Amino acid sequence: MPRLSPPIPTATHSDATPVQRYALPKRKRSLLLSIWPFVALAIVQTVLAISSLHILGAMRAFSSGESQWSKGQKDATYALARYAVSGDPAAYDQFHQGLHIPMSDMRARLMLEDQGYAARPQAALLLLQGHNEPEEINALIWLTVYFKNTDSIGQLLARWQDADEPLQELQTLAGDIYASMQLAPPTPVQKQSWLAQINALQIQLSEAERAFNKVLGDTSRAMNKWLWSINIGIALAMLSLLMGHTWRLQRKTARAEDALDLVSERASTTLAAIGEAVITTDAAGHVMYMNRAAEELLGVSLEQLVTSELVQHMHASPSSAGSDKDGASAWVQTAIADALQGREHPRETIFRLCDAQHHVREVKLAFTPIGDDIGTTEAVFVLHDVSQEQRYIRELAWQATHDQLTGLVNRYEFERLLGVLLEQTKHEDTAPGDHAIMYLDLDQFKVINDTAGHIAGDAMLRAMSAMLQRCLRAGDTLARVGGDEFAILLKHCSFEDAKRIAEQIRDAAQNVRIQWGERSLSAGISIGLVKLAAPLTSVEEVLRVADMASYGAKQRGRNNVYAYDPGVDQEIARYVGEMEWVERIKAALEGGHFCLYAQAIEALSTDADEIAGGGLHIEVQIRMRLPDGNIISPVLFIPAAERYGLMPMVDRWVVKQTLQTLAHLQKTAQSPAISCCAINLSGTSLGDERLLDFLQDQIARHGVDPRTLCFEITETAAITHLPNAIRLVKALKALGCRFSMDDFGAGVSSFGSLKNLPVDFLKIDGAIVADMLNEPAHRAMVDAINHLGHALDMKTIAEFASTPEIVESLRGMGIDYAQGYAVGRPQPFSNTIAAPSSNCVH
Numbered sequence: 001m002p003r004l005s006p007p008i009p010t011a012t013h014s015d016a017t018p019v020q021r022y023a024l025p026k027r028k029r030s031l032l033l034s035i036w037p038f039v040a041l042a043i044v045q046t047v048l049a050i051s052s053l054h055i056l057g058a059m060r061a062f063s064s065g066e067s068q069w070s071k072g073q074k075d076a077t078y079a080l081a082r083y084a085v086s087g088d089p090a091a092y093d094q095f096h097q098g099l100h101i102p103m104s105d106m107r108a109r110l111m112l113e114d115q116g117y118a119a120r121p122q123a124a125l126l127l128l129q130g131h132n133e134p135e136e137i138n139a140l141i142w143l144t145v146y147f148k149n150t151d152s153i154g155q156l157l158a159r160w161q162d163a164d165e166p167l168q169e170l171q172t173l174a175g176d177i178y179a180s181m182q183l184a185p186p187t188p189v190q191k192q193s194w195l196a197q198i199n200a201l202q203i204q205l206s207e208a209e210r211a212f213n214k215v216l217g218d219t220s221r222a223m224n225k226w227l228w229s230i231n232i233g234i235a236l237a238m239l240s241l242l243m244g245h246t247w248r249l250q251r252k253t254a255r256a257e258d259a260l261d262l263v264s265e266r267a268s269t270t271l272a273a274i275g276e277a278v279i280t281t282d283a284a285g286h287v288m289y290m291n292r293a294a295e296e297l298l299g300v301s302l303e304q305l306v307t308s309e310l311v312q313h314m315h316a317s318p319s320s321a322g323s324d325k326d327g328a329s330a331w332v333q334t335a336i337a338d339a340l341q342g343r344e345h346p347r348e349t350i351f352r353l354c355d356a357q358h359h360v361r362e363v364k365l366a367f368t369p370i371g372d373d374i375g376t377t378e379a380v381f382v383l384h385d386v387s388q389e390q391r392y393i394r395e396l397a398w399q400a401t402h403d404q405l406t407g408l409v410n411r412y413e414f415e416r417l418l419g420v421l422l423e424q425t426k427h428e429d430t431a432p433g434d435h436a437i438m439y440l441d442l443d444q445f446k447v448i449n450d451t452a453g454h455i456a457g458d459a460m461l462r463a464m465s466a467m468l469q470r471c472l473r474a475g476d477t478l479a480r481v482g483g484d485e486f487a488i489l490l491k492h493c494s495f496e497d498a499k500r501i502a503e504q505i506r507d508a509a510q511n512v513r514i515q516w517g518e519r520s521l522s523a524g525i526s527i528g529l530v531k532l533a534a535p536l537t538s539v540e541e542v543l544r545v546a547d548m549a550s551y552g553a554k555q556r557g558r559n560n561v562y563a564y565d566p567g568v569d570q571e572i573a574r575y576v577g578e579m580e581w582v583e584r585i586k587a588a589l590e591g592g593h594f595c596l597y598a599q600a601i602e603a604l605s606t607d608a609d610e611i612a613g614g615g616l617h618i619e620v621q622i623r624m625r626l627p628d629g630n631i632i633s634p635v636l637f638i639p640a641a642e643r644y645g646l647m648p649m650v651d652r653w654v655v656k657q658t659l660q661t662l663a664h665l666q667k668t669a670q671s672p673a674i675s676c677c678a679i680n681l682s683g684t685s686l687g688d689e690r691l692l693d694f695l696q697d698q699i700a701r702h703g704v705d706p707r708t709l710c711f712e713i714t715e716t717a718a719i720t721h722l723p724n725a726i727r728l729v730k731a732l733k734a735l736g737c738r739f740s741m742d743d744f745g746a747g748v749s750s751f752g753s754l755k756n757l758p759v760d761f762l763k764i765d766g767a768i769v770a771d772m773l774n775e776p777a778h779r780a781m782v783d784a785i786n787h788l789g790h791a792l793d794m795k796t797i798a799e800f801a802s803t804p805e806i807v808e809s810l811r812g813m814g815i816d817y818a819q820g821y822a823v824g825r826p827q828p829f830s831n832t833i834a835a836p837s838s839n840c841v842h
C-alpha cells in the first residue's frame with residue numbers, strides 16, 4: 001500500500017503573519033493583471049455592440065422613413081393627377097396631405113444639414129410630421145448629423161437631395177393647376193399636358209427613390225458586413241487571448257503541481273527520515289498520517305492506525321511522574337478540543353509513553369493546530385523521544401545535588417534543605433528545638449590518606465557513610481559536606497533523641513573497619529550536635545555553629561560528641577569566636593601585632609646542661625598584642641590559625657623574627673648566651689615542601705649558628721607529613737640544627753615513627769606531666785617515655801613542670817630537662833635575654 005502523503009499545511013487564521021496578510025492585495029493585483037485584456041475586449045465589444053445596434057436602428061429608421069416618404073409622395077402624385085382630371089377639391093386636399101410628409105422630411109434634413117445638432121427639436125417635430133416612428137427619430141438625427149460626411153451616409157443624403165427638386169416642382173405644378181382651375185375649366189389637352197408633367201415628375205421621384213433605396217441597401221449591407229467583421233475579429237482576439245491565457249495557466253498549474261509534488265515528496269522523505277515522530281489528525285483527532293518514527297514510537301503501523309482516534313494509542317505509563325494513567329490521552333483530547341474551540345492550550349508536554357509492546361519511553365509531545373478562518377481543520381502532533389535527555393537531565397540534577405563518592409546529598413543541597421526547614425520553622429507552629437543538626441568530622445583522616453593512600457581513604461569515607469545511613473531514621477537527611485565531613489539533618493527529633501543518635505553513631509564509627517592489604521583501618525568521628533533553636537535562624541549561622549561544635553568535639557580529645565543547645569551552652573561561643581581570631585591574626589601579621597616570648601628549659605643534670613651547650617635553653621613562643629596593650633596567649637588564636645590555614649605564615653614570622661633576634665645577640669655577644677633556642681613548627685608548615693628552603697635561606701641570611709637552633713614538631717604532624725618531615729629533619733640536622741618531638745604521648749604515639757625521625761629531644765606531653773604526682777598511670781607513662789627516649793638516644797623534656805615537687809620528681813626519674821612555671825614563666829624574649837630591642841613588632 002502506498003504511504004499516505006502528509007497534508008500540506010495551510011496557514012491558520014490566527015497564525016497568519018502580517019507578511020501573509022500583506023500578500024493578499026498582491027494576489028488581487030496579479031489577478032487584475034491577468035484579466036485586464038479580457039475586460040478591455042469585453043468593453044470594446046460592448047461599446048461596439050451598442051454602437052452597432054444604434055447604427056442598425058438608425059438605418060432601419062432611414063428605411064422606414066423612406067417608406068413613409070415614398071407613400072406620401074405617391075399619394076400626393078396620384079391625388080394631383082385625380083385633381084387635374086376631375087378638379088375635385090378633395091383630391092387637391094389629399095395632394096397636400098400626401099406632399100406634406102416628404103416635404104417635412106426634406107425641411108428637417110435641410111435644417112440638420114445647416115445647423116447640425118442645434119436644430120434637433122425643430123427637426124424632430126418635422127420628422128414626426130413626416131410620419132417617422134417617434135422612437136427612431138433620434139437615431140435618424142444622430143446619423144444625419146454625425147455621419148453626414150461619411151461615404152455611405154453622404155451618398156444616402158445625396159440621393160435624398162435628388163428628390164428635393166422634383167418635389168418642389170410638383171408643388172409648383174399643383175399651384176399652377178389649382179390657379180388654372182379657378183380661372184376656367186381645363187381643356188382635355190391641358191389635362192393631358194398636366195398629367196404628362198405629373199407623370200414625368202413621378203418618374204423623377206421614383207428614380208430618386210430607387211437610387212436612395214439602393215444606397216440605403218448598400219449602406220446597410222456594408223454596415224452589416226463591417227459590424228460582422230469587427231465582431232468576429234474581437235471574438236477571435238478574445239479566443240486567442242483566452243487560449244494563450246489558458247495555455248499559460250496550464251503551464252503555471254503544471255509547474256505548480258510539479259513544485260507541489262516535489263515539496264510533497266520532500267516533505268514525505270523528510271518526515272520519513274527525521275527522528276521525530278510526526279502524526280497528523282483531522283479536527284476530530286482521527287489519524288490521517290504518521291511517519292516511520294511515529295510507527296516505531298507507538299509500536300503500530302500507519303495502516304493499523306489510519307482513521308482511528310489518536311487518543312486510543314497514546315497511553316501514558318502509570319508510573320509517569322505527575323500524570324495519571326491516561327494523562328497523555330487526556331492531554332491530546334483536551335488539546336484537540338481546545339484548538340477546535342479556539343481556546344489557548346499549552347502546546348508541549350513531557351510524559352512517559354507506553355507503546356503497544358509496553359515499552360516505556362519519555363517523550364515530549366508538541367501540538368500545532370492547522371486551520372483557516374473558520375477553525376481548526378487538522379492537527380499535527382510531534383513526539384520526540386527524550387528518554388536520553390531526561391536521563392542526562394536527571395543525572396546532571398543528581399550530580400548537582402549529590403556527592404559522587406558516597407552518593408549522599410552534597411553541601412549545596414544540604415544547605416538548601418536546611419534553608420527550607422528553617423523557613424518552614426519560621427512560618428509553621430513548630431516548637432523551637434524540634435529539629436537538630438549534626439556535623440561529623442572524621443578523626444585523623446589525613447593519616448589514613450597519607451599512610452594507606454587516597455583509595456583507602458575513599459573506601460573509608462564510603463564505609464562511614466554506609467554506617468551513618470544505617471544509624472539514621474527514615475526522613476533524616478545525611479550529606480557529605482566536605483572532604484571528611486558529614487552533616488545530618490534530624491527533623492522532628494528531640495534534642496535528647498538527637499544526642500542518643502549521635503552517641504550511637506560515635507560508637508558505630510569505632511566498629512567501622514576496612515581491610516587494606518595487611519592493615520585494618522579505622523577512624524574515630526567527632527560529632528557536633530546543634531539544636532535548631534533561637535537565635536540560630538540562618539543557614540550560615542547554623543552551619544558555622546555546627547562546625548564549631550564538631551571542632552569542640554575534637555578539642556575534647558576527638559571521637560567525641562559535643563552537643564550544643566543555643567539556649568543553654570556558652571562554650572561554643574569560644575569556637576564561634578575563632579572566626580574573629582582569623583581576622584585578628586591576619587591583621588596582626590599585616591600590622592605587626594605579634595611578639596615573641598621565651599620560656600626557659602632547665603637541665604635537671606649537669607650532663608644534660610652540657611649537652612644543651614651550657615648556655616640558655618629556651619623555647620620561643622608567640623603572643624599577640626591587642627590594641628589595648630593586652631597580651632594574648634597562643635592557646636586562643638593558634639587553633640584558629642591551624643584550622644584556617646594561617647599557621648605557615650605565623651610559623652614563618654616566628655622563625656624570621658627569632659633568627660633576626662638571635663643574629664643580633666650573637667653579633668653583640670650579649671650574655672648569657674643562648675645555647676639552644678626551640679622554635680615550634682606546626683603540622684601545616686611541616687607539610688609545606690618549600691619550608692626547608694625557607695629555613696635554610698633564613699639561617700644563611702641571618703648568619704645564625706644552626707647548632708643553637710632546635711625545631712619542635714608534634715608527633716601527629718610528623719606522622720601526617722612523614723616523608724616531608726624526614727626530609728626536613730635530615731637536611732637541617734646536617735646543618736647542625738636539633739629537633740624536639742613535642743607533646744609526645746598525647747597523640748597517636750606510633751613509636752615506630754621515632755625510628756624514622758632522628759630527633760634529639762622527646763618532650764613529654766604536659767597533660768601527662770601535670771598530674772603525674774596524683775596519677776600513677778601518668779607517672780608510669782612519663783617514666784616509660786623517658787626510658788624510650790633514652791633507649792633511642794634522645795634527651796627527654798617534661799612540660800608543665802608547674803611545681804618544685806614535680807621538678808624534683810622528674811629529676812628523680814632521670815628526666816633530662818624540665819619546662820614549666822616551676823622553672824620559669826614565659827617572659828618577653830627581650831627580658832629573658834636582655835635583648836637590645838623589644839621583640840614585639842609594632
Ligand SMILES: Nc1nc2c(ncn2[C@@H]2O[C@H](COP(=O)(O)OP(=O)(O)OP(=O)(O)O)[C@@H](O)[C@H]2O)c(=O)[nH]1
Pocket residue numbers: 405441442443444445446447449453454455456457458461482483484554558
Ligand atoms: N581519600 C579522600 N581524601 C579526601 C577527600 N577529600 C578530602 N580528603 C582529605 O581529607 C583530609 C581531611 O583532613 P582534615 O579534616 O583537615 O584533618 P584530619 O586528618 O581529619 O584531622 P582532624 O579533622 O583534625 O581530626 C585531607 O587530607 C584531605 O586531603 C576525598 O574525597 N577522598
